[in-house]
Amino acid sequence: MARYELKLPKMGESVAEATITNWLKQPGDHISTDEAVLEIATDKVDSEVPSEVSGTLVEQLFQKDDVVKVGQTVAIIEVEGGVVVDAPSIPAAEISPAPEVAAAASEIEKTVDNARQFTAAPVSSGTPPTKEEYHNSDKFYSPLVKNIALQENVSMSELENIPGTGAEGRVTKNDILAYVASRKNAPQQATAPQTPISQPTQPVQQAPVEEAPKPVAAPQAAASNTAAPAPAKVPVSVNGQDEIVEMDRMRKLISKYMVESVQTSAHVQSFIEVDVTNIWDWREKNKDKFEKREGEKLTFTPIFMEIVAKALKDFPMMNIAVDGDYIIKKKAINLGMAAALPSGNLIVPVIKNADQLNLLGMAKAVNDLGARAKAGKLKPDDTQGGTYTVTNVGTFGSVFGTPIINQPQVGILALGAIRKVPAVIETPEGDFIGIRKKMFLSHSYDHRVVDGALGGSFVKRVADYMEAFDENRDF
Numbered sequence: 493m494a495r496y497e498l499k500l501p502k503m504g505e506s507v508a509e510a511t512i513t514n515w516l517k518q519p520g521d522h523i524s525t526d527e528a529v530l531e532i533a534t535d536k537v538d539s540e541v542p543s544e545v546s547g548t549l550v551e552q553l554f555q556k557d558d559v560v561k562v563g564q565t566v567a568i569i570e571v572e573g574g575v576v577v578d579a580p581s582i583p584a585a586e587i588s589p590a591p592e593v594a595a596a597a598s599e600i601e602k603t604v605d606n607a608r609q610f611t612a613a614p615v616s617s618g619t620p621p622t623k624e625e626y627h628n629s630d631k632f633y634s635p636l637v638k639n640i641a642l643q644e645n646v647s648m649s650e651l652e653n654i655p656g657t658g659a660e661g662r663v664t665k666n667d668i669l670a671y672v673a674s675r676k677n678a679p680q681q682a683t684a685p686q687t688p689i690s691q692p693t694q695p696v697q698q699a700p701v702e703e704a705p706k707p708v709a710a711p712q713a714a715a716s717n718t719a720a721p722a723p724a725k726v727p728v729s730v731n732g733q734d735e736i737v738e739m740d741r742m743r744k745l746i747s748k749y750m751v752e753s754v755q756t757s758a759h760v761q762s763f764i765e766v767d768v769t770n771i772w773d774w775r776e777k778n779k780d781k782f783e784k785r786e787g788e789k790l791t792f793t794p795i796f797m798e799i800v801a802k803a804l805k806d807f808p809m810m811n812i813a814v815d816g817d818y819i820i821k822k823k824a825i826n827l828g829m830a831a832a833l834p835s836g837n838l839i840v841p842v843i844k845n846a847d848q849l850n851l852l853g854m855a856k857a858v859n860d861l862g863a864r865a866k867a868g869k870l871k872p873d874d875t876q877g878g879t880y881t882v883t884n885v886g887t888f889g890s891v892f893g894t895p896i897i898n899q900p901q902v903g904i905l906a907l908g909a910i911r912k913v914p915a916v917i918e919t920p921e922g923d924f925i926g927i928r929k930k931m932f933l934s935h936s937y938d939h940r941v942v943d944g945a946l947g948g949s950f951v952k953r954v955a956d957y958m959e960a961f962d963e964n965r966d967f
Contacts, residue, residue, distance in 0.1 A: 494570070494571050495550070495568050495569070495570055495571070496544075496545050496547065496568070496569045496570075496571050497565040497567075497568060498529060498541070498543060498544075498565065498566055498567040498568070498569055499563055499564060499565050499566065500532070500541065500560045500561065500562050500563065500564050500566055501541065501562070502562050502563075508561060508562055508634070509534075509559050509560060509561045509562065509632065509634055510532040510533060510534050510559070510560060510562075510872075511532065511533050511534075511557060511558070511559050511560075511632065512530055512531070512532055512554055512555070512556055512557065512558050512560060512566070513531045513532060513533045513538065513556065513557075513741065514530065514531040514556060515529075515530050515531075515552060515556060516528050516529055516530055516531060516540070517529045517530070517549045518549065518552075519549050519550055519551060519552060520548065520549065520550075521548070521549050522546075522547075522548055523543045523545075523546065523547060523548065523549055523569060524543075524546050525543065525544065525545060525546045526542045526543070526544075527542060527543055528540035528541065528542050528543075529541055529542065529543050529549065529567060530566065530567070532560075533741060533742075534632075534872045537839070537870050537871065537872045537874070537875055538742070538868060539868075539869075539870075539871065539872070541566070543569060545569060545571050546571065547569040547570050547571035548569065548570045549567060549568075549569055549570075550568050550569065550570045551567060551568040552566070552567050553565055553566055553567060553568070554566050559632065559633070559634065559638075561634065631652060631662075631663075632662065633651065633662070633663060634662075634664075634665075636665055637651075637663055637664070637665060637667075637668050640665065640668050640669065640672070641668060644668075644672045646668070646671070646672065650671075651663065651668070654667055654668060654671050655667070740835075740837075742835075742837045743837055746837060746838055749899070750896050752899065753896050753897050753898070753899050754896060756899060757814075757897050757899070757902070757938040757939075757940060758938060758939035758940050759894075759896070759897065759936055759937075759938070759939070760936070760937055760938075760939045760942075760944065760947060761894050761934060761935065761936050761937075762934075762935045762937070762944070762947050762948045762951050763892060763932055763933070763934050763935075764932070764933050764935075764951050764952060764955050765930055765931070765932050765933075766930065766931060766932075766933055766954075766955040766958050766959060767915070767928050767929070767930050767958075767959050768910060768929050768930065768931055768958050768959070768961075769928050769929045769930075770959070770960075770961040770962075770963050771792065771795055771929075771958060771961045772910065772929040773963060774961065774962075774963045774965070775790060775792065775795065777963075778790065778967060782855075782967055786852055786855070786967075788852070788855045788856055788859055789855075789859060790855055790967070791855075791858070791859075792907075792910070793829065793858050793884060794851060794854035794855040794857075794858045795851065795961075796882065796907060796958075797827055797829070797843065797846060797854050797858065797882060798846075798849070798850075798851055798854050799954055799957045799958055799961075800827060800846075800880070800882055800905060800954060801825050801827060801846040801847040801849075802847070802957060803950060803953045803954045803957060804825050804847065804879075804880055804950075805825065805847055806950075806953055807946065807949065807950045807953065808821060809821070809941075809942070809946060810880065810902065810903050810937070810942065810946065810947075810950050811825055811879050811880055812879075812902055812941065813879070813900040813901060813902070814900050814902060814938065814940065814941055815900065819941055822879040824844070824845055824877075824879065825845065825846050825847040825879060825880070826842050826843065826844050826845065826846065826877050826878050826879045826880075827842065827843045827846040827878070827879075827880055827881070827882060828840040828841070828842050828843075828875075828878035828880070828881035828882070828898060828901075829841060829842075829843065829858065829861065829862075829881070829882055829883075829884075830881060830882070830883035830884075830895075830898075830904075831861075831862060831865050831866075832887075832888075833865065833866065833868075834866060839865055839870065839875065840875060840878060840881060840898060841861035841862075841864075841865055841870055841874045841875055842861075842874065842875060842876065842877055842878040843857045843858070843861065844877065851967045852967060861874065878898060878901065879901060880901055880903055880904070880905075881895075881897075881898045881901060881903075881904040881905070882904070882905045882906075882907065883895050883904060883905070883906050883907070884906075884907045885906045885907065885908060885909075885934075886907050886908045886909035886910065886931065889909055890908060890909060891908045891909055891911070891932055892906060892908040892932035892933075892934040893906045893908070893934055894906070894934060894936060895934065895936050896936065897936055897937070897938055902937055902938040902940075902941055902942050903935065903936065903937040903938070903942065903947070903950070904935075904936050904937075905933060905934070905935050905936075905951065905954070906933070906934035906935075906936070907931065907933065908931045908932035908933070908934065909931065910929050910930070910931045911929070911930060911931065912927055912928070912929055913927070913928060913929075913930050914926070914927060914928075915927075915928040915930065933951050933954060933955060935947055935948075935950065935951035937950075
């Protein structure tokens with residue numbers, strides 16, 4: 493029998509790790525080629541890891557909720573035949589030290605840990621953090637960051653307040669080391685070692701916070717140690733007839749991202765009503781022919797996406813991102829299309845280089861991402877790199893809405909429901925009342941970097957392109 497190492501596959505250019513959410517196979521189970529062995533999750537996308545070989549699962553190297561880096565071995569599969577093994581695992585019994593050595597090593601480790609806690613983390617307070625505490629966080633931290641945090645006695649609340657400079661705002665090794673260094677260099681508010689009860693420490697008031705100079709390296713993190721306690725939450729009344737349902741992982745992440753976006757961006761909305769009769773009539777006339785010739789359904793979404801991409805080329809300062817005090821002008825126009833999943837959760841797959849697609853290419857991209865989103869088959873890279881987002885609130889009958897910006901973007905456009913309404917039609921012969929198809933566009937933008945003139949002009953340009961849609965165009 494040969495052994496095969498199942499590794500965590502590469503999931504996208506900016507994805508370096510994932511969390512194991514469920515093991516679909518247990519040790520002793522038979523696995524067929526391409527059969528899913530475990531489920532993993534990144535920031536937004538859940539996916540499965542299949543086996544490339546057929547055999548029996550003999551060992552799981554990680555547990556549920558563990559964070560695994562791309563390329564790490566997650567399981568060992570026993571295969572019949574001459575399968576080449578990248579790095580065969582050594583049975584634990586062959587590498588386990590003698591009981592006497594293990595006991596001595598354990599005592600030495602305890603001594604080292606006690607010494608480290610006695611000399612490190614001078615401003616830490618409360619009980620030392622545990623590994624379980626880090627696993628309960630909704631944020632993703634690499635194993636290296638968690639180990640440094642544990643060794644330096646950095647609590648979960650401190651870790652969550654460290655500003656990250658990595659991809660998607662993640663805390664990197666340099667971030668946490670800079671925070672630890674700034675914390676050690678800051679004036680001590682309380683001594684680190686726990687002194688005996690008979691020898692109490694000096695009152696904290698002798699080193700008031702107001703007199704301490706602010707460290708430059710990590711001001712937000714240092715401030716978290718002296719911040720006023722958060723206000724107590726209002727208790728929720730629960731009776732015997734109420735049902736308590738815990739949020740799933742994705743809902744927790746969405747909740748966190750939405751609150752952070754509102755706290756980060758100064759949201760402003762502009763609304764405009766647009767006549768889309770030409771688009772409506774053209775689609776009705778061509779949708780069957782389009783599907784027969786191209787094998788794709790023609791919805792309104794790719795038409796609107798094509799127009800939004802065109803407007804973004806006219807207003808490149810809407811296709812930007814904010815990083816602290818800096819504005820990043822994006823060269824590529826990557827349109828996110830917010831979609832509701834069957835579970836009720838939200839996901840935003842991204843159409844890359846949308847301005848380079850014709851209507852057929854846009855329709856194929858929209859249909860492909862939409863189908864894979866509903867089937868739970870999106871890859872992590874499918875949700876990365878968006879520069880502007882469009883959400884269709886009209887799908888559920890809403891006339892308009894006030895969408896929340898998808899950070900670090902600066903704008904999001906909501907498409908309302910298309911309605912038949914009576915409208916004044918201007919002609920050379922005079923005005924008259926007619927039935928038109930109209931909808932509202934709701935544009936939310938970040939007032940930190942987008943003023944009303946730009947935000948309003950952009951959505952007006954989108955409306956102009958919609959109303960000037962050529963009914964005689966080809967697809």
